Amino acid sequence: MNALKIAATGMAAQQMRVDVISNNIANMSTTAYQPRVAEFADLVYQQYQTPGSLTSQTGSVVPAGIQIGMGVRPTTVSMEIVQGALSETGGDLDIAVSGRGFFEIIQPDGSSAFTRDGKFYRDADGLMVNSDGLALADQITIPNDAQRVTISQDGEVVAYFNNVTNGQTIGNISLNVFANTKGLEALGSNLYRETEASGAPINGTAGTEGIGVMRQGYLEDSGVDVVEEISELIEAQRGYELNSKIITAADEMYSATTRIR
Amino acid sequence: MDNAIYTMLTRQSGLMREFSSVANNVANMATTGFKAENGVFSEYIAQIEAGSTVPGSATSLSMGRLGAHATDLSDGGLQMTGGELDMALSGEGFFQVRTPNGERLTRAGHFMLNQDRILVNPQGHTVLGTGGGEIAIPQEAGSIQVGRDGTISADGIELGRVGVFTADSITLRREGNNLWTAENIQNVEEPTIASGFLEQSNVNPVVEMARMIEVQRHYDAGQALLDIEDERIRSVARTLRQ
Numbered sequence: 001m002n003a004l005k006i007a008a009t010g011m012a013a014q015q016m017r018v019d020v021i022s023n024n025i026a027n028m029s030t031t032a033y034q035p036r037v038a039e040f041a042d043l044v045y046q047q048y049q050t051p052g053s054l055t056s057q058t059g060s061v062v063p064a065g066i067q068i069g070m071g072v073r074p075t076t077v078s079m080e081i082v083q084g085a086l087s088e089t090g091g092d093l094d095i096a097v098s099g100r101g102f103f104e105i106i107q108p109d110g111s112s113a114f115t116r117d118g119k120f121y122r123d124a125d126g127l128m129v130n131s132d133g134l135a136l137a138d139q140i141t142i143p144n145d146a147q148r149v150t151i152s153q154d155g156e157v158v159a160y161f162n163n164v165t166n167g168q169t170i171g172n173i174s175l176n177v178f179a180n181t182k183g184l185e186a187l188g189s190n191l192y193r194e195t196e197a198s199g200a201p202i203n204g205t206a207g208t209e210g211i212g213v214m215r216q217g218y219l220e221d222s223g224v225d226v227v228e229e230i231s232e233l234i235e236a237q238r239g240y241e242l243n244s245k246i247i248t249a250a251d252e253m254y255s256a257t258t259r260i261r
Numbered sequence: 262m263d264n265a266i267y268t269m270l271t272r273q274s275g276l277m278r279e280f281s282s283v284a285n286n287v288a289n290m291a292t293t294g295f296k297a298e299n300g301v302f303s304e305y306i307a308q309i310e311a312g313s314t315v316p317g318s319a320t321s322l323s324m325g326r327l328g329a330h331a332t333d334l335s336d337g338g339l340q341m342t343g344g345e346l347d348m349a350l351s352g353e354g355f356f357q358v359r360t361p362n363g364e365r366l367t368r369a370g371h372f373m374l375n376q377d378r379i380l381v382n383p384q385g386h387t388v389l390g391t392g393g394g395e396i397a398i399p400q401e402a403g404s405i406q407v408g409r410d411g412t413i414s415a416d417g418i419e420l421g422r423v424g425v426f427t428a429d430s431i432t433l434r435r436e437g438n439n440l441w442t443a444e445n446i447q448n449v450e451e452p453t454i455a456s457g458f459l460e461q462s463n464v465n466p467v468v469e470m471a472r473m474i475e476v477q478r479h480y481d482a483g484q485a486l487l488d489i490e491d492e493r494i495r496s497v498a499r500t501l502r503q
Contacts, residue, residue: 002281002284003277003280003281003283003284004284006281006284006285006288007284007287007288009288010284010287010288010289010290013288013291014290014291017291037342039293039369039371039383040289040291040292040293041292041293041369041383041384041437041438041439042285042289042292042295042435042437042438042439043437043438044436044437045435045436045437048278049329050434061431065329065330065434066278066300066327066328066329066330067298067330067434067435068278068281068282068285068330069281069282069285069288069289069298069435069437070285070437071284071285071288071289072288072289072291072292075383075384075438075439076371076383078371078373078383080342080343080344081344081345082343177400179374179375179376179377179378179400180373180374180375180376180378182373182374183375183376196376197375197376197385198376199375199376199377199378202400209401209403210400210401210402210403235291236291238466239287239290239291242287242290242466242469242470243287243288245287245470245473246283246284246287246288246473249280249473249474249476249477250280250284252477253277253280253477253480253481256480256481256484257484259484259488260484260487260488260491
């Protein structure tokens with residue numbers, strides 16, 4: 001009897017759904033968080049009687065056959081690519097991306113990581129870094145005596161000094177897009193890494209076709225829709241209960257079987 | 262052994278399979294595009310004492326066995342996801358994907374782009390267009406629109422059309438992984454695709470629970486009958502010994 005194992009795959013799937021939902025809800029205030037969604041597919045089928053097999057010499061066939069499925073398995077937990085709402089912060093190094101682009105960050109080991117979290121600070125040397133102190137790949141250094149900094153929609157960083165009317169361009173922040181954004185590998189800390197599936201990053205200037213523009217003084221909110229998550233949670237919980245009912249019933253049938261003398 | 266026991270055994274093993282199928286339906290409650298399956302019991306008549314020459318005296322034995330499965334092909338509910346490449350089919354038809362083992366049908370419209378920006382499903386199988394070719398979305402395309410008939414366009418330029426196909430329902434066979442094989446595949450001219458939605462599993466939990474209880478009770482009843490039959494044989498043996 002397979003019902004026990006089948007129901008166990010169902011419970012594991014619903015459990016995984018709850019895990020994904022709880023992570024989404026935990027990240028409902030994470031800057032530029034992309035909600036994840038678990039997807040499932042049916043497992044293999046045992047073919048007791050193949051549909052379409054002959055039942056007589058005259059050519060009549062089995063119309064539906066007997067195929068018994070072996071349960072369910074998770075296929076993907078993919079990012080839902082949503083544009084989070086922009087909330088105003090007023091910080092002059094806060095940048096929200098409105099569009100598909102990612103900032104490039106240099107990790108301590110020298111490799112690149114990508115993020116949509118545009119909360120930047122300046123470190124002791126004036127270098128623009130993220131909240132973990134990792135530098136932007138574009139290496140923007142803000143002079144110590146700069147009074148204020150503006151970042152245009154296309155990523156041009158201009159510093160203004162005391163008693164000087166015209167600003168001075170100190171660098172450009174570029175954005176990267178991927179052929180398949182869902183293929184990025186999440187590293188935590190709002191960082192992602194390119195993979196075989198995502199394709200290589202395509203570096204470009206903000207404002208060009210398909211990349212998106214930057215908004216200084218804003219941060220992108222988390223893309224999590226709490227109402228949606230809660231209704232998913234209810235569904236997952238009920239699904240879990242139903243699968244456990246099947247296990248109870250299967251157990252009772254088993255015990256009935258063992259009672260035969 | 263006695264025929265009554267054989268008859269009950271057939272029934273019990275059929276019920277076990279039926280129960281497996283209930284368990285599979287419930288396990289796939291959250292599987293995109295899953296279609297529930299139901300067991301169909303059929304009568305099997307075995308001729309016993311075939312050699313009898315007296316008319317009307319040939320006894321036969323009727324057994325209920327699980328003869329076939331019927332797939333419930335009705336639409337599942339639509340779940341809004343907002344994903345620009347998520348597609349739900351309403352009404353008949355399937356999407357077609359190219360797998361290493363050949364072309365397969367699927368109702369799960371959770372599509373995405375691969376590293377070459379070609380439309381694929383989560384397993385990486387290419388989604389086929391109406392002409393049987395793949396659909397590529399150029400890098401510079403802005404927001405992607407999917408029309409009701411499956412036409413994919415970006416910035417007003419048509420990029421391809423997702424194919425929707427029907428097949429001979431008799432030859433439909435489940436393969437797992439949301440995939441089906443079938444023969445006699447034909448294009449659907451006017452499909453209805455809801456973009457930004459996914460088709461949920463069409464398993465109805467209430468129906469499945471009712472089926473579960475029914476199967477369980479029938480199984481218990483069968484078991485009780487076996488017990489009684491066992492008791493009867495014992496008492497026969499006891500009586501004969503005396």
